[in-house]
Amino acid sequence: MSALIKIWFKEYKKMFSDGGTIMLFFIAIIIYPVLYSLAYNNEQAKEIPIMVVDESHSDLSRQLIRMVDATDEVKVIDRVSDFRSAEEKFNEGEIYGIIYIPEEFEKNILRFESAHVSVYADAAYMVIYKQILTAASYSIGTMSAGVEIQRRMAKGEALEVAYYERNPLPLETYALYNPNGGYATYAMPAVLLLILQQTLLLGIGLLGGSSNEFKKEHYLAPIVAKRGGTLSVLLGKMLAYFTLYLMNSIFVLVIIFRIFKLPMRTGYFEMFVFIVPFLISVIFLGMFISAFFKHRESSMMILLFTSIPFIFLSGFSWPVESMPEWLQHFSQIIPSTPAIKGFLALTQKGAPFSDVTGYWIHLWILTVLYLLLAFIMLKLLFKRIEKREAV
Numbered sequence: 001m002s003a004l005i006k007i008w009f010k011e012y013k014k015m016f017s018d019g020g021t022i023m024l025f026f027i028a029i030i031i032y033p034v035l036y037s038l039a040y041n042n043e044q045a046k047e048i049p050i051m052v053v054d055e056s057h058s059d060l061s062r063q064l065i066r067m068v069d070a071t072d073e074v075k076v077i078d079r080v081s082d083f084r085s086a087e088e089k090f091n092e093g094e095i096y097g098i099i100y101i102p103e104e105f106e107k108n109i110l111r112f113e114s115a116h117v118s119v120y121a122d123a124a125y126m127v128i129y130k131q132i133l134t135a136a137s138y139s140i141g142t143m144s145a146g147v148e149i150q151r152r153m154a155k156g157e158a159l160e161v162a163y164y165e166r167n168p169l170p171l172e173t174y175a176l177y178n179p180n181g182g183y184a185t186y187a188m189p190a191v192l193l194l195i196l197q198q199t200l201l202l203g204i205g206l207l208g209g210s211s212n213e214f215k216k217e218h219y220l221a222p223i224v225a226k227r228g229g230t231l232s233v234l235l236g237k238m239l240a241y242f243t244l245y246l247m248n249s250i251f252v253l254v255i256i257f258r259i260f261k262l263p264m265r266t267g268y269f270e271m272f273v274f275i276v277p278f279l280i281s282v283i284f285l286g287m288f289i290s291a292f293f294k295h296r297e298s299s300m301m302i303l304l305f306t307s308i309p310f311i312f313l314s315g316f317s318w319p320v321e322s323m324p325e326w327l328q329h330f331s332q333i334i335p336s337t338p339a340i341k342g343f344l345a346l347t348q349k350g351a352p353f354s355d356v357t358g359y360w361i362h363l364w365i366l367t368v369l370y371l372l373l374a375f376i377m378l379k380l381l382f383k384r385i386e387k388r389e390a391v
Helices: 002-016 019-039 059-070 083-091 105-110 126-154 159-166 183-214 218-225 229-259 268-290 296-313 325-331 336-347 353-390
Strands: 048-054 074-080 097-101 118-121
Touching: 002 019, 002 183, 002 229, 019 183, 019 229, 048 059, 048 083, 048 126, 059 074, 059 097, 059 105, 059 126, 074 083, 074 126, 083 097, 097 126, 118 126, 183 229, 183 268, 183 296, 183 336, 229 268, 229 353, 268 296, 268 336, 268 353, 296 325, 296 336, 336 353
Parallel strands: 048 074, 048 097
Antiparallel strands: 097 118
């Protein structure tokens, strides 16, 4: 126990004396959550600039343009008669979409024929594409329904009958857990968990790489040589990182959630019970990986590279089930994969803890796995030190 406490506070001293870990553990953990949350704080892209090419110049075409412009999603900045001029504005990046109303638009409607309206939207930005398509679909659908009801009433049908026959099977949709369709509500809970994981891995890797490069771990040799000494070293280091990141988790998962009004549909006690094995598994994973870094810079280069793959493998941006089978299996050894699934179920869906027990057990299994691997790597490391000193 005395060795464990010694290692615990020794690791604290290493953290506070290293500029890189101070940047990661104390500055980045504040800046990144605030920066990302501010960027997505508006939740939805609104008033996206578009243009309308109106070749009809009719009352109905002007009515449709007013309806489109009245939506929150888009803003009609200009109405032109020439498609080429709208296309030039699109290519220059001044607008993100074009609605084309053909010359025969009103004539076809009055002749009870189909009238086509074309929508061109920038699909390179999926959020923008969705908003333009939503505004156009809603406006065109509403006008289409009104025209159809008027046609039926002109044939002598009552309003109620005309409305029912126009829409005999009405669709009701309910956006569960994210009623406003906000991007921050969708992305930020998972991103914040990934920030905790990556800053923790980077910091541990940085300290491990420095120790290996400058041979700073010799003081541990007498402790490791004793019975239970290796486990004392690992647990002492783990407690140093865990206590620090428990405080960081409070900032990220409580304060940031409250400041930016992100949904929290579970109790804090349940959330932190779930987070505990996530943090510990990431710590032991970091200890295991750091044993491979011979230089301080190597840890930054390699672990920074993992950030984007871990985001995609976590399953919140793209379903894990849709990935190749070998990637599905690989994703299960990354703590963020089960952690994000369980965390989102708890905090966003309001699921009871019993529903996420499988993910929680998964994280404890990863904790034991990476503890064993870190144990083996630490033993091997000090065997190499002993051989080198013997020579």
